[in-house]
Amino acid sequence: MHKQISYERLLVLYIPWALASLLSSDAVLSYFIAWLGSFLIFWATLTGWVKPLPTDLRFGEQLMRPLILVQIIFAGYMCCTSIFYLMDTLGYTYFEKPSSYFLLDENRLFAVAQCQRYYLLAHTAFVSGILVFMKYPEKQKFMYDNSRIISLLFYMAIITFPLYLLFNKLPGLSQFSNQFSSLSFIAVTLALAFAIPEKKVLNTLICLFLYFSNFYSALISGFKEPIIISVLVLGIFLYPNYKKVVLLTFIPLLFVLFLLLPTYARIFRENAWEGITSEDEAAQLALNSALGNDPDSELDSTNWGFMVYRLSEIDMFIKFVQSTPEKVDYYGFDLVKQSAIVIVPRIFWPSKPSTEELVMERVYDAGVIYRGSRVSAKPAYVVDAYLSGGQLGIFIALFIYGAIAQLISQKAEQLFGGYLLGTALIFSGLFQIFWRGLSFEFIANTVFWSFVTMLIIHYILKTKNIIQKA
Structure with missing residues (x-):
């Protein structure tokens, strides 16, 4: 029988947001109530206080499910990184301590507190969507031969990487290239994590080659998330067998990557995406900049500047909030309609509007950056939710976000015989977009076609008798 949610306890999670809103006249107090409210949500949900965690696996064996890892990454980054921005605002x-000559910008301070309350509302609605629909089935619809899992992961790792390269060369199908790039990362990482304890030398060597090939592809992609995900997943799946090694190496490594990769990605994009240098040269320049040799950057010239402006996206969120609805009206369902448009593959609609241009229009309209600027400032999912309908838009959009992530994870486990292939491989490989929370258009396009890809993979594995009806 499924564990039932306690709706009374779920409502308790909304108390910090309500309290922070009531005390909005005291910006600092309101901010800290909202900021700490997210930590309360982490505790209440990850301990099973609101709804008991699934009992089919131990806690450490179900880390990739939406309530745990997706919440920690998505909500943790969204809600907990703004503390440095607040401290900078306070001088x-x-x-x-600020000098006696420091003049406090009260408008900025109240804007920080306001956006933090929005973040908390988003976090609460997100976990509400997950918890309400978290009903993992006790009996799977499909099953696989557990004794063949190492070989299966190994072949998945070998097959997905060339598929990523193939789709990358086909015009109009780049979105499938991105899917298989992410899936290849997860498959290779899982295969490597299983091969090392079993001491399968050939499998380990091949997986290491593919792992570092993927790692290099991620480095020259201009995106930081695949690199972090690859290291994170490898650490998670090596942890049961190598606890001390993982704790001593992977945690510091992830911390270093989290600090350096935003600068690396920015410098790489400025050089490679603009055609200034080759990808290899851009990677070298970006690496030098990430290590502290970027003389052209005023923003990232100090660690404090990075933590204030690069670690959190609240500065950009504030600019959107200040312009909407005062200067630009709420978008209503306009962004949802645009999201439906971008789902059509360009191979079927060559003249389809550029997703990047559609998203950037609202950035320009809000005055976040000026037209012609080389800076990318695409709004996060919570920002688009606010732009669509204020606080109500945030609640509805984030509840749906959590619900869809949870339902897809459960569907994956039904189709692929449980957690390992369903959530750890397929969900985490094809739906990493949930970890990042990009603009509506990117979310809709990726989730829709990743779901189609998931069904195709299920059909192929079923046809090959790799998975069978339970």
């Missing part, structure tokens, strides 16, 4: 640098 602190490296937590040193």
